[in-house]
Structure formats: C-alpha cells, structure tokens
Amino acid sequence: MGEAILKREQVRDYLLELIETHPAGAPIPAERVLCQRLSVSRPTVRSAVDELVNTGLLVRQHGRGTFVARAKxxxxxxxxxxxxxxxxxxxxxxxxxxxxxxxxxxxxxxxxxxxxxxxxxxxxxxxxxxxxxxxxxxxxxxxxxxxxxxxxxxxxxxxxxxxxxxxxxxxxxxxxxxxxxxxxxxxxxxxxxxxxxxxxxxxxxxxxxxxxxxxxxxxxxxxxxxxxxSRLTLGDAAARGTVDVQARFGGDPF
Amino acid sequence: MGEAILKREQVRDYLLELIETHPAGAPIPAERVLCQRLSVSRPTVRSAVDELVNTGLLVRQHGRGTFVARAKxxxxxxxxxxxxxxxxxxxxxxxxxxxxxxxxxxxxxxxxxxxxxxxxxxxxxxxxxxxxxxxxxxxxxxxxxxxxxxxxxxxxxxxxxxxxxxxxxxxxxxxxxxxxxxxxxxxxxxxxxxxxxxxxxxxxxxxxxxxxxxxxxxxxxxxxxxxxxSRLTLGDAAARGTVDVQARFGGDPF
DNA sequence: CCTGACAAGTGGTCTATGCCACTTTCTACT
DNA sequence: AGTAGAAAGTGGCATAGACCACTTGTCAGG
CATH class of the missing domain: 3.40.1410.10 (Chorismate lyase-like)
Structure with a gap:
C-alpha cells in the first residue's frame, strides 16, 4: 500500500520520510545528491520536490538549499x-x-x-x-x-x-x-x-x-x-437556525 | 505590467487568453502544436499546462486532449x-x-x-x-x-x-x-x-x-x-458576539 | 455494411545535457 | 587578522529526444 510505481513517486515518498523525521528548518539533500542516491534524473527530482513545495511541506531557497517547512x-x-x-x-x-x-x-x-x-x-x-x-x-x-x-x-x-x-x-x-x-x-x-x-x-x-x-x-x-x-451549534428542528459564532476570518483585525 | 519574461510564462499567458475566449469544454491546441506555434520545448509547454490544470482552469484527458474547465x-x-x-x-x-x-x-x-x-x-x-x-x-x-x-x-x-x-x-x-x-x-x-x-x-x-x-x-x-x-452579523461592542449563521460546510447533508 | 487492425494524434514519463543565478566557503594577499 | 575574489555548491530554466499509453479515425476485408 502506498507503493510508488513512478520514479517521481519514489522520490516523493523518500522525501516524505525525510520530512517526517526532521524538524522544521532542517535541510534536505541537494537535488544533485538525490539524483545520484536515487538513480533518477534531475528534472524527475525537481518534479517531486515541486509537489512537496506546493503543498507547503518543503521550502526552497535559490542558492541555499531546500528545507523542511514549518507548521500552519x-x-x-x-x-x-x-x-x-x-x-x-x-x-x-x-x-x-x-x-x-x-x-x-x-x-x-x-x-x-x-x-x-x-x-x-x-x-x-x-x-x-x-x-x-x-x-x-x-x-x-x-x-x-x-x-x-x-x-x-x-x-x-x-x-x-x-x-x-x-x-x-x-x-x-x-x-x-x-x-x-x-x-x-x-x-x-x-x-x-x-x-x-x-x-x-x-x-x-x-x-x-x-x-x-x-x-x-x-x-x-x-x-x-x-x-x-469554527464552532457550530446545531439544535433540534424547532431550535435549529441559531449559531453563536463570531467569525473572524483571516486573522486580526476585523 | 504582466509581461511574461520566462518562456513558461509566455505559454501560460497565451493559454489564459485562450481560456478566456473559449467556453468550458472547448479543446485547446495539442502540446506539440503549441511547441511549434510558440517555439518552445514540450516540457516547457507541459509545465505551463500543468499549472493551469492544477488551478482548475484546464482539464487534461490522456489520449484525447486538453480542455477548458468548468466553473465552480x-x-x-x-x-x-x-x-x-x-x-x-x-x-x-x-x-x-x-x-x-x-x-x-x-x-x-x-x-x-x-x-x-x-x-x-x-x-x-x-x-x-x-x-x-x-x-x-x-x-x-x-x-x-x-x-x-x-x-x-x-x-x-x-x-x-x-x-x-x-x-x-x-x-x-x-x-x-x-x-x-x-x-x-x-x-x-x-x-x-x-x-x-x-x-x-x-x-x-x-x-x-x-x-x-x-x-x-x-x-x-x-x-x-x-x-x-457565509454571512456574518457584527454589532457594536455591547451587542457584538451574536452571529446568526447556520453553517453548512461541504454541501448537503450535515 | 460491419468489424477489426493499423495508423495517426493525443497526453504521460523520463533521461541527458547545458547554462544561468544565487549563496557559501575557502584561499591568498595585504 | 581581515578582506576580496574565486571556486564550489545550491536551486532555476530550458532544450532535445525517446518511448509509453490512451483515444480516435480510416481503410480494407469479409
């Protein structure tokens, strides 16, 4: 289960394991290192890293490296x-x-x-x-x-x-x-x-x-x-319709 | 302003214009056609199309083509x-x-x-x-x-x-x-x-x-x-705190 | 006229390569 | 000991090509 078939998926799974076992801010191996270690091409590595960057799990910095991202x-x-x-x-x-x-x-x-x-x-x-x-x-x-x-x-x-x-x-x-x-x-x-x-x-x-x-x-x-x-309060049919919520999207302030 | 510099951005802008001027379901030119028309490589075209697919503007079908997506x-x-x-x-x-x-x-x-x-x-x-x-x-x-x-x-x-x-x-x-x-x-x-x-x-x-x-x-x-x-009701400081909301996320049903 | 096979057209995956731009480290010189 | 420049290491962008897999259309044979 969860067995990657594609090479890109193999790379992604490898990286997900790294992410799970390293704290926020920790660097992950460089792209070229991953190419060698996993026997895949650089575009394939970059594609897998792209996905993890887009989901917020990794952060890339030009010239510096790729790091585990922080929590929400x-x-x-x-x-x-x-x-x-x-x-x-x-x-x-x-x-x-x-x-x-x-x-x-x-x-x-x-x-x-x-x-x-x-x-x-x-x-x-x-x-x-x-x-x-x-x-x-x-x-x-x-x-x-x-x-x-x-x-x-x-x-x-x-x-x-x-x-x-x-x-x-x-x-x-x-x-x-x-x-x-x-x-x-x-x-x-x-x-x-x-x-x-x-x-x-x-x-x-x-x-x-x-x-x-x-x-x-x-x-x-x-x-x-x-x-x-959000917290929602739901009542019986007779009482339903009232939710005591003070919604504040997007932080502070309203 | 909005001037794409990268070739991938040029392709994306070209496609965005197509998307704006075609109804949902309309096919867009095949990848190889776009390569020729825009003088870019196929991976570059694919990268631009990838972005539009991921944002929900285009839909790809293996062996059939790429089409303008429908509204939310x-x-x-x-x-x-x-x-x-x-x-x-x-x-x-x-x-x-x-x-x-x-x-x-x-x-x-x-x-x-x-x-x-x-x-x-x-x-x-x-x-x-x-x-x-x-x-x-x-x-x-x-x-x-x-x-x-x-x-x-x-x-x-x-x-x-x-x-x-x-x-x-x-x-x-x-x-x-x-x-x-x-x-x-x-x-x-x-x-x-x-x-x-x-x-x-x-x-x-x-x-x-x-x-x-x-x-x-x-x-x-x-x-x-x-x-x-959602609709939020906000009052003065004395009255604030009551929002008449019946939140139903994610469609029907609760 | 119908069906099956083949060809053409489509997207999907991957490798290899080259070069650019940014950052960090190391070395040499003052 | 400090500074500057070069080298090394990092991510970023792009091309070219090969091959796979799916879908559709066309044509020939029954």
Whole structure:
C-alpha cells in the first residue's frame, strides 16, 4: 500500500520520510545528491520536490538549499457568546500598508459596493504579518463618501471596524466567501511563497446598520501556514437556525 | 505590467487568453502544436499546462486532449434566521458509500472521539456528488456504541443528522476546521481531478446534547468547483458576539 | 455494411545535457 | 587578522529526444 510505481513517486515518498523525521528548518539533500542516491534524473527530482513545495511541506531557497517547512497557524473563529474579546489567531499580528489611494471604484468594485464606477473609494493594499512574517495580502475598498478621513494609520492600527466606528460607520453585517486558490506571481512575491502554492481566497462585502455597503475586501491567505476553525451549534428542528459564532476570518483585525 | 519574461510564462499567458475566449469544454491546441506555434520545448509547454490544470482552469484527458474547465459551485452557508430550510449548494447532491465497516477506532480517531483506541466505530467513506459528478470525498467516524444500528442506507439518504436523531442521537455542536490542501492520489482518483490540485480540507468533530462526541469527519472538497459563502452579523461592542449563521460546510447533508 | 487492425494524434514519463543565478566557503594577499 | 575574489555548491530554466499509453479515425476485408 502506498507503493510508488513512478520514479517521481519514489522520490516523493523518500522525501516524505525525510520530512517526517526532521524538524522544521532542517535541510534536505541537494537535488544533485538525490539524483545520484536515487538513480533518477534531475528534472524527475525537481518534479517531486515541486509537489512537496506546493503543498507547503518543503521550502526552497535559490542558492541555499531546500528545507523542511514549518507548521500552519490556526485561526479560531469562535468566541465566547457575546464577548467582545475575540480569539486571536496564534502569533502576533500586524498590518503593513503597501498602497493607499483614492481612486474611482471602477465597474467591478462599483457593482460590489453599489456605487457608480466613477464614485471615489479608498483603495488599500496591505500585508498581514504574523511574528514578522507575511501571512496574507488584502485589498480593501471603502467608499470615500462613507469615511472621507480615512488614513494609512487607520489601516495599520488595531481593529479596523473600531477605526470605522470612529469615523461614524457602524458595521452590521458581512457576506464572505472562501475558496481554495493558488498564488499568482504578485501574491507569491509579497507572501514569500512559490507561485501556484495553495492558498485561501477570501472575499467579503460588509454593510453598516443603515444598509450601506461600507467595505469590499479581497484577501489571499497563504495555505501552508493558515487554517480556519469554527464552532457550530446545531439544535433540534424547532431550535435549529441559531449559531453563536463570531467569525473572524483571516486573522486580526476585523 | 504582466509581461511574461520566462518562456513558461509566455505559454501560460497565451493559454489564459485562450481560456478566456473559449467556453468550458472547448479543446485547446495539442502540446506539440503549441511547441511549434510558440517555439518552445514540450516540457516547457507541459509545465505551463500543468499549472493551469492544477488551478482548475484546464482539464487534461490522456489520449484525447486538453480542455477548458468548468466553473465552480458555490456553497451558501447562511440561512434565514431560525429556519430549518438551509440554503443548498447549487446542483443536485447525492451520497454514495464507498466503504462501510465497524473497526477499532485506533489511536488518532480514538483521541478525537475521546474513546479507547480499541472502541468500535462505524467507519464510512463516501463520495458526495453534484449533478452526478464527484464533488467531495468524506470519511466519517461514528462511535458504534452511540448508534449501533447505523446502516449504509443511513449514509446515503437525506440529512445525516436527521438519521442520527432517528437513532436517538441529538447533535448539538460541532467544531470544524477548514484549510486549503491539494489532492493525493487516492482523492484525485475518486474525485476525477489531478493529483496535487487545490482542494479544501474539512475536519469536523460533533458533540451531542449530552456532551458526547458523536462524529468525526474528514472531508476533501475539490477546489476547482467549490467555494464557501457565509454571512456574518457584527454589532457594536455591547451587542457584538451574536452571529446568526447556520453553517453548512461541504454541501448537503450535515 | 460491419468489424477489426493499423495508423495517426493525443497526453504521460523520463533521461541527458547545458547554462544561468544565487549563496557559501575557502584561499591568498595585504 | 581581515578582506576580496574565486571556486564550489545550491536551486532555476530550458532544450532535445525517446518511448509509453490512451483515444480516435480510416481503410480494407469479409
């Protein structure tokens, strides 16, 4: 069982055993060494290593070597009922603004936010880091009319929804989608992962108490170091329908 | 901007344009034709096609050709407040039991379900299909002591939690995790997707009203045709903490 | 007209080779 | 002892070729 037939599979199994028996950060033998040891060609070795890199088990560094990757960070998305204090994702989270501009919404973002394509929005690209390391890249779109005074500082400190409240915006509801994706070149570069590595794509549209769309966010979370946990409460047919969840995707902040 | 430098990137961009301008199911030029047309080697073409296959944009069939892939299915995980009727994922969902056995829990599943490793469980592997096509593969583990009379029929009909209720088990709460993953060979084969294609990994541990662990599920949902949508309600600090969500990951059923 | 075999076209796996670019180590010179 | 340059070791990109395996289409024979 699990017996590899193809040479690439043999190499992969050999490497999986190395990964299981070495700590994160440990180097694995160089490609050329593996060629000799396993009697396969270099493209075949590279193909097997490619697969393990894409699944987040190995990390490659040009000119340095290939190393066993670290474990994932878990995001708990359940809090005590009614509590303000949300369960943070493990690690110390920070934000770093990569771009901040007031631009026209355009057709696509305009549709999402129910705005004219010409309406102005705050466009913010920001990097989310955990313990100093990139975890996600987010693209926020906030109608300028709703929070005209929004600043870069607002984007980098504390809970973003707290910041919005300080601008008179009381968020009420959000619809969010999650799907698996793979990184493109830009995202890969920003996040320090390979291109086409597994990732989670989040899209969220937030409305305030007055029914206005106040935020549209598109985020990419690296899949090798991030996962979501949720707690669901399910009742009998008569009581079903109530789940006490305070969902916080994608780390901190809301 | 977006200008490919590498030959592999040039090929990929060429193919992306083809994909955008052709409907699902349309064939793309054969590998050898692309070699000639783009003046690149076959391994280079294959590498670019590999990437598009892994992201779910193309589908390869041995001996037949390469075709533009179809769009994703969206799972809405929000229902009307208090309603029994849950928003179904699009398409017609069915289950097909692949395996059903009573086996010892083992160390890992035993820990999850708070059982002795020797305790017996119902182990069920089942395929979830939408419109007749594989969408997910699920591995259910239910303590035999909790539902001694569970049958294959229970696994294939209607809402699984309704079936458990018929066995006197009233599910109350579940904790679930979601992370991006890639398919292994077995999953790829069952789901009809390539190995190492992006997918969503779900793990869920369900408890009943008496605090017993009644179910542990491990599921793989293909990423090329599936995504999750949720609606979150957020209030002011005083009111925050209540989200009216009825989460149903992974299609139908719970 | 039907069937079977063969050819052509498709993707799949692998080897061999060359060269580029980055990083680290070692050696020689100051 | 320190520094700079070269060498060695690492991953990255690409080509060329051979052969395997699957699918489809065509043609000849019955």
């Amino acid at each position: 960070i878990t995001q708990e998305m359940v809090a005590d009922t009614g509590a303000m204090a949300l369960p943070r994702a493990s690690g110390t989270w920070e934000s770093r603004v990569l771009e901040h501009a007031r631009i026209p919404a355009g057709a696509r973002v305009g549709r999402r936010l129910h705005l004219s394509p010409a309406a102005e929005i705050h466009y913010i690209a920001r990097l989310r880091l955990v313990d100093g390391e990139p975890m996600a890249v987010e693209y926020l779109h906030v109608p300028a009319s709703i929070a005209p005074g929004l600043t870069v500082h607002d984007m980098e400190s504390g809970d973003f929804y707290d910041r919005l409240r300080e601008h008179g915006v009381h968020v009420h509801e959000a619809v969010q989608s999650i799907e698996p994706t793979v990184t493109n070149e830009s995202e890969a570069s920003i996040l320090g992962v390979p291109v086409f590595a597994p990732a989670l794509l989040f899209e969220r549209l937030t409305t305030d108490a007055e029914g206005r769309q106040v935020e549209y966010v598109h985020s990419i979370y690296r899949g090798d170091r991030y996962r979501i946990v | 299915i969206t799972q809405e995980m929000v229902a009307d407040t208090g309603a029994m009727a849950l928003p179904r994922a699009s398409g017609t969902w069915e289950s097909r039991v692949l395996e059903h056995a009573r086996i010892p829990a083992g160390a890992r599943v035993g820990r999850r379900l708070h059982l002795s490793p020797a305790a017996e469980i119902h182990y069920i592997a089942r395929l979830r299909l939408v419109d007749g096509e594989p969408m997910a593969v699920e591995y259910l583990h239910v303590p035999a002591s909790i539902a001694p009379g569970l049958t294959v029929h229970d696994m294939e009909s209607g809402d699984f939690y309704d079936r458990l209720r018929e066995h006197g088990v009233h599910v109350h709460e579940a904790v679930q995790s979601i992370e991006p993953t890639v398919t292994n060979e077995s999953e790829a084969s069952i789901l009809g997707v390539p190995v190492f294609a992006p997918a969503l990994l779900f793990e869920r541990l369900t408890t009943d009203a008496e605090g017993r662990q009644v179910e542990y599920v491990h599921s793989i949902y293909r990423g090329d045709r599936y995504r999750i949508v």
